Structures are given as structure tokens and as C-alpha cells.
Amino acid sequence: MTMPRAIDFLGIGGIGMSALARWALAQGMSVSGYDKTPSPLTDALRAEGARVRFDDRPEAAPADTATWVIYTPAIPAQHPQLRQALERGQTVMKRAAFLGMLANDGTCLAVAGTHGKTTTSCLLTWILHQSGRPVQAFLGGISSNLQSNFLPGPAEITVVEADEFDRSFLHLHPTAAVITSTDADHLDVYGDAGHVAEAFGLFAGQCAHVYRSASTSGVSGVEYGLGHQAYRAENVRVENGKQHFTLVLGEDRVDHVQAGLPGMHNIENAVAAACLAHHVGLSPEEIAQGISSFTGVRRRFDVRWTAPGQAYIDDYAHHPTEITRLLDAVHSLYPGQPVALLFQPHLFSRTRDFMPGFAEALGQADRVGILPIYPAREAAIPGITSEVLAARISGACFVPESEGLNWLLAQPEAIKLTVGAGDIDRLVEPLVEHFHQAAS
Structure with missing residues (x-):
């Protein structure tokens, strides 16, 4: 056209x-x-x-x-x-149709999944870019390495983040794709978990090659993960405060790969990106170099300030599974350190659909403040409020919109987090400025 x-x-x-x-x-x-x-x-x-x-x-x-x-x-x-x-x-x-028109012309590598797709697609883009392969990318977050959500071509390879919201990813027909997870989400669109799984199955059917996390269900493809899959990470260990692992890609393997980001979920994201990089011919050594030099994505385990025994981290997590993975990584990186978490729920429907899961996930923090629900495109749902969610969590309280900054600063916990997909990121720069001034 x-x-x-x-x-x-x-x-x-x-x-x-x-x-x-x-x-x-x-x-x-x-x-x-x-x-x-x-x-x-x-x-x-x-x-x-x-x-x-x-x-x-x-x-x-x-x-x-x-x-x-x-x-x-x-x-x-x-x-x-x-x-x-x-x-x-x-x-x-629609945005998805236009993206499909651009991405489907040539070699398209897509990253889909309800969790992990932004980190994985940014990492894949960095691996390809630092290896010298011509690549353009349309990303769902700001890559710290690239300082952008777009990498311009001309390119022989296009990397896209395949968004399941509104079934947008069905406009794509990738050369190869990874599916990182098929957990239920966007139930305001899909209605139930079965329809979510059905959409991922349709997406997989439009891909010439599929690599899927061992944790996914309802889709076919080559499995990858942290177990005995042909594409896997093994011998995960901590050396000098950093996670290292052995990367196995079918018959190829490379030892002593240093993970750029903390958390076992990010080891799995690295394997996912490696599957697609290997699929288009990169060597294990080139892939390992890209993984080790990857510095992350803005608002994905974004460590914005540190001091001895203290840290402030901002994260986009807005689903119970993502919050659990975030706190697992925090506890792994800062063992024994108490955690204060300020959370902004995103969407009334998501808060309603996953209320028990949010309560369980947030309960892993020592102290939790919950801001009003960020409505985005939705109208309020009677009986679904942040006060109701806070009442389900020991050590949690409701925090008015105007008090979020002061609430988090007043907490004695050494590790402080802002979490959510709404506009909670407006607090990030004031918090960073305060921490730097207090330390000087």
C-alpha cells in the first residue's frame, strides 16, 4: 500500500x-x-x-x-x-492494523504474553542491535539501552510487542514469536480466562514458528523455560551480587551468562529473547553478550536511587502475578530488608476480577499503601474501591491521591517501591529528587 x-x-x-x-x-x-x-x-x-x-x-x-x-x-x-x-x-x-501493515512486510519477530513481553522485546531488540543485525523495533516501553520505544530501520528484521488487549495481536502474522504467558487478563474485553487462551491459540496459529514458556497453556510450540526444555537456562547462581546462568539453545550452549536484571522471571525472559535471536541465526556468544549488557526498561524493576542498605524502585506491575514476581526479585536482591510499597490499582474491572490475587501478592510487602483506582477508560464499579482492597491486606491502608508522596517518604522501611500502570509515575522524579537531597 x-x-x-x-x-x-x-x-x-x-x-x-x-x-x-x-x-x-x-x-x-x-x-x-x-x-x-x-x-x-x-x-x-x-x-x-x-x-x-x-x-x-x-x-x-x-x-x-x-x-x-x-x-x-x-x-x-x-x-x-x-x-x-x-x-x-x-x-x-486502528493502531494494531497499522502496526501489522508495517511489521508483516519481511521478517517479523513478535513477543506476546500477558506478562514479560515489554522486557523480552526490548532485550531481543538490544541483542540483535548490538550484534550488528539490521533491525527496527516497535516497543511497549522505553528501552534503557536505546532511550526510546522505537528503533528505526531500514531493517531486515522487525521486532514487535504483540499486545493481547482488544485482540490487537491478531493483526500480526509473525515469522517467529514467543509467548511468555497466557494468564487471564483484560477480562473486560475477553470475559473469562477461556477466551484469553482461545485468542492466544489463534495468534499462535498465525505464526510460522512459535516458542512458548513451559508455564503457558492452550498453545502449541517449542517449549522454553528453567527446567528440562531444549531451550532453557540452567545452573542459575549468584556471583558477586549478579545472577549468572548457562544458556542452552537446542544443541548449542554457553556458560557464564550474566543476567542484566534480577529475578527468576527475568532469567526466563532472557531465554525467550534468546530463542528468537537464535532462530534468526545469532550465535550463543552474541546472544550472551546482549543479555549481559542489557540495562533494562524504564518502569520495569527500575532502580531509581540507592544508598547503602536502601533503595527506591519504580515498576509498572499491575497484575497479581507481576507484583508477586516483582517482590520475589526485591527479596532476592535485598534479603531481609523490609519493604514499603505504594500501589495504584489500574482499572476497576481488573481490581474486581483479581481482588483476592492482589491481596495475596501485595501482602508479601511489609507495609502497603493503596492509592485510588486509576480508571483509564472505565467508569467506576459500585463496591470496587481501593479501601476495600486495603482492608483485605494486613499492614495496608488507603492513601488519598494527594498524600502518596508524603506517605511513602514517611515509611521507615529501607526498600521503597512505587507500583502501577496508571499515572503513579508522576511521583517518581519528586521522590528521586527528595532521596538525593536527603543523602547530600
Whole structure:
């Protein structure tokens, strides 16, 4: 399909949309977009040449009807600028369909799964990039190595994060994919765990080759993991405060691989990325070098400040499984240290659907503060509140929106965490500034 000279992105400040906007900028296109509120991402896009607006009136949108309009599922059908584009007969496309159009042309490596896909896709991209392979990537987080969620081509390989929300990943037809997990999530879309598993099965059926975590169910493919799989990590140990392991990729193996990130789940993420890198011909040594030099993803076990016996970590975890893995990694890295955790639940429906799981996972911290639920696209659900969740957890309390910063600073625990997928990250820089000032 012939590409346009101009694209307007509705929801341009989203992590997935901003990667597509950066792709369009790299092609020399005229790029504009709408979002509700300014953010660091919209600021960055403006600095890179995009015209970003926060006005949803129809007249604020570009007047040229040859402009394509790409929109996210978060944009409601009645959005004035989306409705106007449809009435004008402009080319209008969902984000997932546009990404599929770009990614399916050539060798596409996709990372899917309800947990771990952002870290895995960023790691895979870094492994390929540092080996010298031409690669472009559309990522769901800011890679610390690349300082971006987009790596421009031209490239023989495209890496994409295959998002299961709204069944978006069904627009992809990858050359090879990994599926990191098939846990139930997005039940506001899927209804139940069975439909989640069904969607992952359909996705797997669209892939020429599939590697799947041994923990997944309902999908077929080559297994990888931490056990006796043909693709695995073994002999995991700690040396000089860092995790090391032996990486086995079928008949190939390499010893003394240093993990860039803590936690057994990140060892498994490294194996997942290694499967796809090995699939396109990288040697075990090249893969090991990429794993060892990977520095992580912003808001994924993001250690923002440390001092002897103390640390502040920010993380995007918003599902019970992710919170459990986060706290397991914290306890492994800081054994015996008490933990204070400030959590912002994301979505009323997710809080309702996984209330017992959240209570169990958060209960692994010594002290828990729970901010009001971040609604995103949802209306409130009667009886589903942060106060109700806090009452289920020993040592937990409800924290009003305006008190989050002061609450966490007042806690005596040595290890402090901010956790959630909403706008809790607005507290990160003030917290970092406070910790540095207090230490100086």
C-alpha cells in the first residue's frame, strides 16, 4: 500500500502510538496527533517534530483529508475528531492494523504474553542491535539501552510487542514469536480466562514458528523455560551480587551468562529473547553478550536511587502475578530488608476480577499503601474501591491521591517501591529528587 504524506495519531501520547509516530517521523512524513493531556512522551514527540494538540474539537484536527488517521482502542467511537475523519472519508485505521501493515512486510519477530513481553522485546531488540543485525523495533516501553520505544530501520528484521488487549495481536502474522504467558487478563474485553487462551491459540496459529514458556497453556510450540526444555537456562547462581546462568539453545550452549536484571522471571525472559535471536541465526556468544549488557526498561524493576542498605524502585506491575514476581526479585536482591510499597490499582474491572490475587501478592510487602483506582477508560464499579482492597491486606491502608508522596517518604522501611500502570509515575522524579537531597 502507498503511504501517505501525513498521518494524524489519535492517542499519540500512548506508548505504542508514540512508537508509530516516531516511525512516521523517521520516514519524513508530516506527523500530528491528539492526546488528552501533556506528558513526557508528548513533550518528546514535539521536540522530534510532531504537532501535538490537546484540543478534541473537530476544527483542531488537520484540515487535509488526504491525511491518514490512526487511533488507539482508548479513543471512543464518539470522539469528535475520529467521527469527523470517518465522515470525511479519510483513511482511518486502528493502531494494531497499522502496526501489522508495517511489521508483516519481511521478517517479523513478535513477543506476546500477558506478562514479560515489554522486557523480552526490548532485550531481543538490544541483542540483535548490538550484534550488528539490521533491525527496527516497535516497543511497549522505553528501552534503557536505546532511550526510546522505537528503533528505526531500514531493517531486515522487525521486532514487535504483540499486545493481547482488544485482540490487537491478531493483526500480526509473525515469522517467529514467543509467548511468555497466557494468564487471564483484560477480562473486560475477553470475559473469562477461556477466551484469553482461545485468542492466544489463534495468534499462535498465525505464526510460522512459535516458542512458548513451559508455564503457558492452550498453545502449541517449542517449549522454553528453567527446567528440562531444549531451550532453557540452567545452573542459575549468584556471583558477586549478579545472577549468572548457562544458556542452552537446542544443541548449542554457553556458560557464564550474566543476567542484566534480577529475578527468576527475568532469567526466563532472557531465554525467550534468546530463542528468537537464535532462530534468526545469532550465535550463543552474541546472544550472551546482549543479555549481559542489557540495562533494562524504564518502569520495569527500575532502580531509581540507592544508598547503602536502601533503595527506591519504580515498576509498572499491575497484575497479581507481576507484583508477586516483582517482590520475589526485591527479596532476592535485598534479603531481609523490609519493604514499603505504594500501589495504584489500574482499572476497576481488573481490581474486581483479581481482588483476592492482589491481596495475596501485595501482602508479601511489609507495609502497603493503596492509592485510588486509576480508571483509564472505565467508569467506576459500585463496591470496587481501593479501601476495600486495603482492608483485605494486613499492614495496608488507603492513601488519598494527594498524600502518596508524603506517605511513602514517611515509611521507615529501607526498600521503597512505587507500583502501577496508571499515572503513579508522576511521583517518581519528586521522590528521586527528595532521596538525593536527603543523602547530600
